[in-house]
Structures are given as C-alpha cells and as structure tokens.
Amino acid sequence: MNIGFIGIGVMGSRMVKRLLDHGYQVHIYNRSKEKARALEEHGAKLSETISTLASVSDIICTCLSMPEDVLNVYLGDSGIIANALPGAICIDLTSVGADTSKTIFGQGEEKGISYLDSPVSGGPEGAEMGTLTIMVGGEKLAFEKVLPVLSVLGKTIEYLGPSGSGSIAKLINQYLVAVHSLAASEAMVTGAAYGLDSEQLYNILKVSYGNSRILERHMEQYVFERQFQPGGAVKYVHKDVRLANQLLQEAGIKQFTGQMAEEAFRNASEQGLSDLDMAAVIQPLEEQCGVVVKKK
Secondary structure, three states: OEEEEEOOOHHHHHHHHHHHHOOOEEEEEOOOHHHHHHHHHOOOEEOOOHHHHHHOOOEEEEOOOOHHHHHHHHHOOOOHHHHOOOOOEEEEOOOOOHHHHHHHHHHHHHOOOEEEEOOEEOHHHHHHHOOEEEEEEOOHHHHHHHHHHHHHHEEEEEEEEOOOHHHHHHHHHHHHHHHHHHHHHHHHHHHHHOOOOHHHHHHHHOOOOOOOHHHHHHHHHHHOOOOOOOOOEHHHHHHHHHHHHHHHHHHOOOOOOHHHHHHHHHHHHHHHHOOOEHHHHHHHHHHHHOOOOOOO
C-alpha cells in the first residue's frame, strides 16, 4: 500500500515519521523541499509534484494550513482529484469549514475517489506519540478501510457521520480552545493588575473549578516561561474560531463568547503575534493593563 502525504510541517512531519516507523511506504510532497530532507533520510520518497504523488498513492493524506490551501491542493488542475487513482481514499487532516469538506467530497465522488474530513486535536506532542484525537466525516466504508492507518496516528478515532461532520466537531473543539484561551488570559492579567502573585493565583485556580487544560497549557508551557514559540499559532486559532462562529450563527445563536475571542485573536494577529503560540493572546491584555504575568 502506497500512502501519499502532502504538507509536512510541524504536525505532518511527525505523522509521516510514525507511518514510516510502522512499515508504510510514504510518498511526500511539500512546497519547501528543504523540509523534506530529514524524512527522505528516514525512508520517505519525495514527489516533485502533487499530481505525481496522487497518481501513485492508494491513500492520500493532507495536513495543510488554511481552507484555500486545501481547495487548491484538491481541486486545482494539477491537484489530487484530477490525478488520483480511481478508488483512492483521501484523508484531510486539516481544520476547515464543513462547506469546504462537502465541496471536495462531492467532486471526489464524481471521480470515484473517497474523501474523509479527518481533522485532529492533540498538538505536535500528540502527532509524535500517536495519541491524536481524530474526528472523521465521510463514507463509513472508506473510514473502515483506512482505520488501520488512522490508528497509527491517533488514540481516539471517532467516525461522526456524513461529509463535514468531522470538520464541524473539530471547529466546536477549537471554539472552546479560543474562548478558554481568552478567558484564562483575562483572569490571569486581572489578578496581576490587582497585585496578586501570578504563580500563587494559578496554583489556586488549577485545583479549583475554574481550571482548564488550556489554563494549564498556557501558563506552564508558555506564559510563565515567556516562551511563545508555537505549538498552535495565533493565526490558526483565529481562522478556526472565525469558522466556528459561523457555525454558531447558522445554528441560530445570536450572541456568543466566541465573537469576543475572534476579536481578541484578530487583534493579536494585527499586533504582529500571528506566528506565535496561541497563548500569546495574553500579550495585548498585559499591555493594556501595564502588567506581565510571570513567576517572581
């Protein structure tokens, strides 16, 4: 079985390595050839074009940045749908809107190609350890065929229903990530503004009902260390909460906390923080209040 993998960034490179370590033959494509060298040395085969990769792969995985990237890679003249083998199964691990997933699913179906929206949660550490949560929408038969491959990448793998279902579930998760990030930042900045010791306040919160995984992640890995190199960048959370907010509006909810979170992440991006970790959403709030949340 040949697996093609397009997009070997922070997440994709770790997934490819796991597939290689589990004995799969993997063809890779990435716009930046330099990023592919280490995986080539690990046994991956580098394809010069998307069309070449698609023409030799039984399963094609994509792990990209933005919805427009996904549409271009799948639907362009030299893209996956135009060049994949009949019967190929595509696994899109990117976070996109349900409309994007449904569009690609429909065009793939016309060509006899299966498309599964399969976004993941768990960050680089989950990709490296194979403990990702994978949320899948699309044809159930196609899902069952690729389940052994998904099991190499993830620990919790859920088939949720027709095309778009996986994307919807992921955006709901990202909605909570964005809202919790903003709430945790507001709480910690407010404590600092009133003179509370930030570490002491955090130690109280993390054993109280106000705790969250996001609070722990942001404070322990990024904010207290004042180290904001990304696991999940501000620009991606901004994209995800914007798409998630569209879901809430379509569901009929008129006012919701995600609107404030979208504004906060947009503001952080406009202040030059877009490529930093999502925890950097705290920095504009610190600046407003004239404080820095850190250990003494």
